[in-house]
Amino acid sequence: MKTIKQFKWWFVTLFTVLFMIGAVAIPLPYYMETPGGAYDIRSVLTVNETDDNDEGSYNFVAVTVSRASLAQIIYSWLTPFADITSIEETTGGYSQEDYWRINQFYMETSQNSAIYQALKLAGKEAKLDYQGVYVLSVSEDSTFKNVLNLADTVTGVNGKSFESSQDLINYVGGLSIGDDVTVQYTSNGNEESATGKIIKLENGKNGIGIGLVDHTEVNTEIPVTFNTEGVGGPSAGLMFTLDIYDQLIDEDLRKGRIIAGTGTIEQDGSVGDIGGIDKKVVSADEIGASIFFAPNNPVPDELKKINPDAKTNYEEALEAAKALKTDMTIVPVKTVEEAIAYLREH
Numbered sequence: 001m002k003t004i005k006q007f008k009w010w011f012v013t014l015f016t017v018l019f020m021i022g023a024v025a026i027p028l029p030y031y032m033e034t035p036g037g038a039y040d041i042r043s044v045l046t047v048n049e050t051d052d053n054d055e056g057s058y059n060f061v062a063v064t065v066s067r068a069s070l071a072q073i074i075y076s077w078l079t080p081f082a083d084i085t086s087i088e089e090t091t092g093g094y095s096q097e098d099y100w101r102i103n104q105f106y107m108e109t110s111q112n113s114a115i116y117q118a119l120k121l122a123g124k125e126a127k128l129d130y131q132g133v134y135v136l137s138v139s140e141d142s143t144f145k146n147v148l149n150l151a152d153t154v155t156g157v158n159g160k161s162f163e164s165s166q167d168l169i170n171y172v173g174g175l176s177i178g179d180d181v182t183v184q185y186t187s188n189g190n191e192e193s194a195t196g197k198i199i200k201l202e203n204g205k206n207g208i209g210i211g212l213v214d215h216t217e218v219n220t221e222i223p224v225t226f227n228t229e230g231v232g233g234p235s236a237g238l239m240f241t242l243d244i245y246d247q248l249i250d251e252d253l254r255k256g257r258i259i260a261g262t263g264t265i266e267q268d269g270s271v272g273d274i275g276g277i278d279k280k281v282v283s284a285d286e287i288g289a290s291i292f293f294a295p296n297n298p299v300p301d302e303l304k305k306i307n308p309d310a311k312t313n314y315e316e317a318l319e320a321a322k323a324l325k326t327d328m329t330i331v332p333v334k335t336v337e338e339a340i341a342y343l344r345e346h
Helices: 002-025 070-078 087-091 096-121 165-173 237-248 277-286 301-306 313-324 336-345
Strands: 030-040 045-047 057-067 083-086 127-138 153-157 180-187 190-197 210-219 224-226 258-261 291-295 329-333
Touching (some): 030 070, 030 277, 045 237, 057 237, 083 087, 087 096, 096 210, 096 336, 127 180, 153 165, 277 291, 277 313, 329 336
Antiparallel strands (some): 030 057, 127 153, 153 180
């Protein structure tokens, strides 16, 4: 009898240990998003080969995304500002490697737009050269499936070059379904071309069936260098722009303050929405930021139909700040000019 009891106790102990190891170590088909920290932009950016030693700081904020285990899912239930999302929601169906590569493309585009906007606002010579479009995806029904690949750059269509991705989209959208179309592109540094056909896209328009983002390079005599290895996504665009601009003008907008924020930066200077802003507010509060810039664009009608309670980035940031009981000022912005004006006036 004693032997049986000892065996049962040994079995229960072994099962418990194995379960705990599995709960921690085995990844499930979900991702966990948590606050990822706030980082002084001077640690990744240099303007005009000059050190920025003024007091205060501009900071970009991040969200940590990691494959979730059972233990992490339980942790997210018990912890504020931790969310669980499906693989499809997080990566859009891309492999983990491709998802990371896409975020690197977005980061590069964000940096170029930030440099261009800051130089232009500071009255410096700058030109944003359009190199083509990065291929982010190829639809299953595209005749370019298994021809164009992620990271290729489309440089022309039917021998025509374009000034923006929208020009390219408008051109192929004007062709008829079934028309032959030849795409010029670069792949692994080699110039290539391929012929396919125009198809009907899911949005009802005509096209070649690729997801894309602008591939641009800034042409300027003022050196601006980034070192953002290990960081991806476009959401630091606004803060990059503010930091670069402040270093180019004969004025101190920072005034010794710790300033954080988020939002993409577009070619026209508008600030675009981002995800996970509540977690970014947490990261900014942890470093003692006094100002947090948040995009304040209207909720799209399409999203309102799906979720009538959807909030703007600014409203989400305000809710997070209230929950944290922070003294940090949440500032709504639609353009980089509005952020500059706030810093100048306050």
